[in-house]
Amino acid sequence: MEILIKKEILISALQSIHSVTDKSSVKPILSNFLLKTLDDENGIDGKSCVEFSATDYELSIIGKFPAQVIEHGSVCISARKVYDICREFQGDDIFIKSTEQLWIHVTSGASQLKLPSIDVGLYPQAVLEDLPEKVTTTAAELKHFIESTLFAAQTNESRRNLMGVCLSVLDEHTTRWLATDGHRLAQMIGTVSSAISEKVSEVIIPRKALQEVSKAVDLFKDSVEISFDDRTLQFVGSTFTIKTRLIEGKFPNCDPIIPKDNDLNIVVDRDRLVSSLKIVSLISSEKLKPVKVTITQEKLILESEKAEYGEVSDEIEIEYSGEEFQIGFNAKYLLDVLNIINGSEIRLEFKNAMSPCLIKDPVDNSFLSVIMPLRIEW
């Protein structure tokens, strides 16, 4: 193999597979990536190119990048070493050439790097599959769906089926993205270009795959096809693909948890509420910062626990005409939701002082989040 590639393209390609190759040394072979030339037919816009791919068995990332192919072939080399060293090269062009003894020569100007490579056959190559169920949307919308729900997914392994986002197809233009960790829930109703799901009603996509899609969203260019069966899911762009195993198991039915007919409704300035929650929660050294919320007809009052290490309170003016009440929350959960709503205002809905709190953007009905209240005794 012999190719000439722009330094910036090589760096961007290696960054896109970084999270898969940057592993602990449990399986040293997974710290490598596969670099392969593609002929005109499989290339970009009818021109030959190179393909970078990496996998950790669970998650695979495959991207096509423009390069001048001098001699076709494929190599498997350390991602970290190529990345660290090529980033320091002064020239704009980088030559990569393999020799018969499995040594790879990487050259740029007067700088020469010689690296051992691994027999390509030993590397667990990712293969794209033709999967029956398909959802098509834009890259930007996909990122929005993921970021609106992923924060509520469970991070610890106690319930594996909650460690991802549940995607279901509601009709041929509507998808539902849903995540919960038992204490809070986030749901996004996402309108998409097309959605076809005949045999599989819902799938649970693991956190890590979604984080990668969100990070690499620009590489998908404009449109993304999400194809899946009941075990595997692929995010496919014109030159970039992320493939993941799905989480096995059944996602719980969350509909009964979403409170309906809420009579107590408050609209609050988002930035003001974020700053108040930070002020009130910082005093506590607990991870889930408990905060008491008192809602009166003129203001929303936030108070920390009255403790020997100090106490904090803050007030925000609101317009509210219902009865006064008090409710407790983990400030962190509220902050997580407020961080992903873009609007300047937030709508909080309650049935009563013991009910879960429904949080929405008052001008966008596609998103909602539910937070369970916290029993507070001060």
Add this chain to the structure above:
Amino acid sequence: MEILIKKEILISALQSIHSVTDKSSVKPILSNFLLKTLDDENGIDGKSCVEFSATDYELSIIGKFPAQVIEHGSVCISARKVYDICREFQGDDIFIKSTEQLWIHVTSGASQLKLPSIDVGLYPQAVLEDLPEKVTTTAAELKHFIESTLFAAQTNESRRNLMGVCLSVLDEHTTRWLATDGHRLAQMIGTVSSAISEKVSEVIIPRKALQEVSKAVDLFKDSVEISFDDRTLQFVGSTFTIKTRLIEGKFPNCDPIIPKDNDLNIVVDRDRLVSSLKIVSLISSEKLKPVKVTITQEKLILESEKAEYGEVSDEIEIEYSGEEFQIGFNAKYLLDVLNIINGSEIRLEFKNAMSPCLIKDPVDNSFLSVIMPLRIEW
């Protein structure tokens, strides 16, 4: 005590004492700081103000900051809590008021923080001393002297007398700043406004104090008076002081290590050499990256060890008319020196292929560094 202080001033004051208060919980009282009002006479420009101070016994930081004093007094409170919470306050003005029960009320707009305080008498207050030996310079020059030498000071505790920078007064306008860890040395001959040292010929200033001076240099305003005896040293600005205990012991005589009459002289582009050293050193997983330097009449060649994990080489064009030779170095030591030289070129001087390397800025004779060569066997 009751004061009104601008939020940005409070935050900047707390940042300046942060490194002293941000301690592990070995001595919990040291996580607090002392806030004290000063009358017109001791204030800033003849107006009353507040003084923030903190100490960890070794190092003390004392700063005067403008504030409106409503009622004189002093309090001792947690630096971290006041900093974290006040930073989130929305208002520009912050009221701080103490009560008789040792509770401190911090208020800004509708936000209220109530914190327990500690009896001021229990806190180990730092007292400024009148010390006999005095050096006066500008804050910017002082920062330059420190940064030019501190990188070469020893970081581990095996030889305590090398864990700082040795300051000596050469004549009434000249100081010498010197640091070494046994493998390399950095010396700065600093011209100062005035220098008087009668009884103490040299002092060893600990790393941490110098790091703090370098960080807080803007708070010294323009001019800094360094006053010291054989045990204590103070950096005194018009409203800001850092006081430190000195390192006891004798600093080694480094003059014999600095090579003289070096016949082999090379001038290299600084940025090019930095990038080459990074390229060549990144392949090695060792902490002190060994690199082989070959100097020919046209170029300087850098090579990594030839190892099974790969090898790198790079070349830089130079003008050099002496004999060809090879020498080994720890790339990290070279990079450390190159990072603190501002000029576009670097002068490397050698006596022979076994001698220490003298590194200078070709247009500035005040600074020099010496790096011991490394035996290389490849």
